[in-house]
Amino acid sequence: MAIVLNPSQAVTLDKLLEQIDTQGLDWKIKNSSNQPLPSIYGLGSLSNAGKTEISFLSNAKFFPHLLKTEAAAVILPQKAVDHLPDTVSFAMVVCENPYLMYARIAQWFDNFRLNSIPKQIHSSAIVAPDAIIEEGVSIGPLAVIESGVKIAAGSIIGASCVIGKNSVIGNNSILYAHVTLYHDVIIGQRCILHSGSVIGADGFGFAPDNTHEKGAWCKISQLGRVILGNDVEIGACTTVDRGALEDTVIGNGVKLDNQIMIGHNVRIGDHTAMAACVGIAGSTQIGARCTVAGAGMVSGHITIGDDVHVSGGSAVTSDILEPGRYTGVFPIAPHGVWQKNAAVLQQLAQLRRRIQQLEKK
Amino acid sequence: MAIVLNPSQAVTLDKLLEQIDTQGLDWKIKNSSNQPLPSIYGLGSLSNAGKTEISFLSNAKFFPHLLKTEAAAVILPQKAVDHLPDTVSFAMVVCENPYLMYARIAQWFDNFRLNSIPKQIHSSAIVAPDAIIEEGVSIGPLAVIESGVKIAAGSIIGASCVIGKNSVIGNNSILYAHVTLYHDVIIGQRCILHSGSVIGADGFGFAPDNTHEKGAWCKISQLGRVILGNDVEIGACTTVDRGALEDTVIGNGVKLDNQIMIGHNVRIGDHTAMAACVGIAGSTQIGARCTVAGAGMVSGHITIGDDVHVSGGSAVTSDILEPGRYTGVFPIAPHGVWQKNAAVLQQLAQLRRRIQQLEKK
């Protein structure tokens, strides 16, 4: 059940559209029923929106829902309007990109929550005397801000966050509760870091060291940094390790879902997005506008070019320089079927030889 | 080494059985040696239990261990009793479901620890004045309870937990240290949430937005909630994202192990259990009494029916409506063997054509 505003927050449809960011969007209101424009208290899907809520049609397959929706207003493209009967009673916002307009409206609703966070340093927070906290920063209860930290105006640091020595956070970034930044981490503007994320822990680097004991490892202290660009989102319990000598660098607009692991010295190009449970091993470079679907894995020390899309559960073990979609996942089947096929899989090279022999005859 | 009680806590075997929950279990004590019933100080496996401990036989293959156990008492089925020589010296609890009785006894032991947690609000916790904290609630050191939160009687909130605005926790739930609930999260009764788990972070939703820059993403604020039923257990560092517009819903009795990721708008039916490292992508529906073994992955927007069992490491990419076990995992082999077979795998479609041509001749 989505947020519903209280009466003092609700606005009429035209006011709502004035208040959201419509840059790049063409739209017009079409009020089909000659009634006053509705006041909007909430945002819902076509099938769940209530009578004071706005909804949207972003996919033609939901057109049947449109005919039955209770929403007070719907964002929809002209093509959908053309197919509507006269009897529908909702107000319309005609826009060729309803999904993007929905995103912008959702932000407007969520801003009520974000704006209610007091822009002050909670008295229980532990802030180093030499930390630079600019105007309009919110620091939540029991947050720890270490020496040399700089937090730019408008940023929000949630309860119990720990911001390590000399880290820097740009304007209007949000760290939810229990985010950890190690020392010397740099976060850009308008970033969002979710709870449990850890930025700047040591990369996994060890030198074999048999001088004391066979098979032992000597830690390679990790002396690089992590740098996040602007507009980066980091999901809950996602970890981005600091570089060994150079830095780990996450480009502008990169979106990382939950439980992702980014190894040391990785570089990710602008606007690349990764779904949950992805792992990127150390020193790999990934281009711009790539996507990695859930549980995709990328080996270390390889290069993925721009506009590469890796399917869920697929393991990338060598360079991919051509744009396109790449997949490598064992198709699931009833267990008995899988067992039979998997057994043959182990004889595949031998089967090929047998076919070759048959062909020779 | 399992917990061992101190003398003031230990009880004789009959008293122990009076104190545990034996609902649904038939049992009788058989003291083979005409000696007084032993006092029980601990619980151990057949091979490790000491002379003052109780153990259990839940699998016939451990029968040889039974003959050598030092345990003071053993829970075992009648069939095992029938095969025992007269010489064994342990007391017996004859029960047809020894594993379940073991579980109930283990809970009894662990309750000494849980009951020792003081039912009070630690002076260092930061509790919003309007939060409703019922009787007998324990709030640990440095926990943060935000405005509008309600915590029902008997619940335990561990050290450094953060409970976001307007969240609700039912009776007798336990949140271990460092759990994060975002705002408007609903937790049922008798739930257990382990450290590092994050409930209610934003789902991963973005609209493509080329209005500013090619390939950029516009955040879709996540306005739904997370609702956990009763008797749910959430493992360490597991994340359950809030819904986009509707709610993410976890049914009664669902058990999620560590490091699991549940995407936004997922719905999981009652008593479904998932082992560690599983990921469920957004908007997927999973039925009741399913299991997903470790590192299983389920794509978004699909439906899994009741009583479906997904093997470890398998990726579910389309609906599974029939009950049963499903598998899709590449069988492991020595690296050289794998290399040969994997190479042929890339020619599989071609191999099939070659077989077809041979068959035509």
Added chain:
Amino acid sequence: MAIVLNPSQAVTLDKLLEQIDTQGLDWKIKNSSNQPLPSIYGLGSLSNAGKTEISFLSNAKFFPHLLKTEAAAVILPQKAVDHLPDTVSFAMVVCENPYLMYARIAQWFDNFRLNSIPKQIHSSAIVAPDAIIEEGVSIGPLAVIESGVKIAAGSIIGASCVIGKNSVIGNNSILYAHVTLYHDVIIGQRCILHSGSVIGADGFGFAPDNTHEKGAWCKISQLGRVILGNDVEIGACTTVDRGALEDTVIGNGVKLDNQIMIGHNVRIGDHTAMAACVGIAGSTQIGARCTVAGAGMVSGHITIGDDVHVSGGSAVTSDILEPGRYTGVFPIAPHGVWQKNAAVLQQLAQLRRRIQQLEKK
């Protein structure tokens, strides 16, 4: 950009080599230019090191970088020295194991940071009166140290850590911010635990319990402990579950990367290393000096011997007793190619039959 020292910390090359641990390493300085030995302010790769930094050549393929490096000094083997022209201007540290010497020098640099952490209990930490905190321990802001805990000399407990009842931490271990130890956890000497790691949460144990409702689960309280040996490193958001009845045991020198899951009752032998996102299911035993690459998965109740190396993304589902490398990963391909081959994969058993029939003819 790696750490750079300030002038009061920098030392000449000979002094640096006196101050690092060179046990087991033979080395000599060769100053090719009859100039005074350089003062060293930093450590960098051959291509990035500045004029006051030391670098190293650990792989012959970087020899071309050596010719162009700006580094003030380079660690390199005699073989590389023999191939160098006279014109190079850097000082040389001739050593047959440059990578290990680099590791030791990196530690020396990082120690400036570690030594700057005040060896005191921060006034905001909540320390139980009966906890034993030895000399020279650092406890960060808002850490919680519960009753019965013992922390040995020289250890560092980061901000907002929670150390559960009766846990023990050996000498000179480091817990970064937001580490959680449950009760009765034992950590050895010189261990490093990264932020978000959780040691000692409940293992995933449930007995089927249909006495109340079909398909329900009864929790098996987890009464064992976790024991970490000496020199263990645990990555960010890695979880190690406590044993059910016995203990979960991690051997000396084991290195676990981020986001790893170690199930209950697992035993891992000395010096085994695992990369990120690995999962080891309950009761599995892994030998010494093994490696598991990223996202490798190991089933429960199996045995892996010493010196076994599991490739990334591979699932081990039965015992591996022979040393060697093992792999099982579906090779990635362009999506269309994968689709064709994956379809045939589902007919593999049938294809084998067809080949057999052809052979009979």
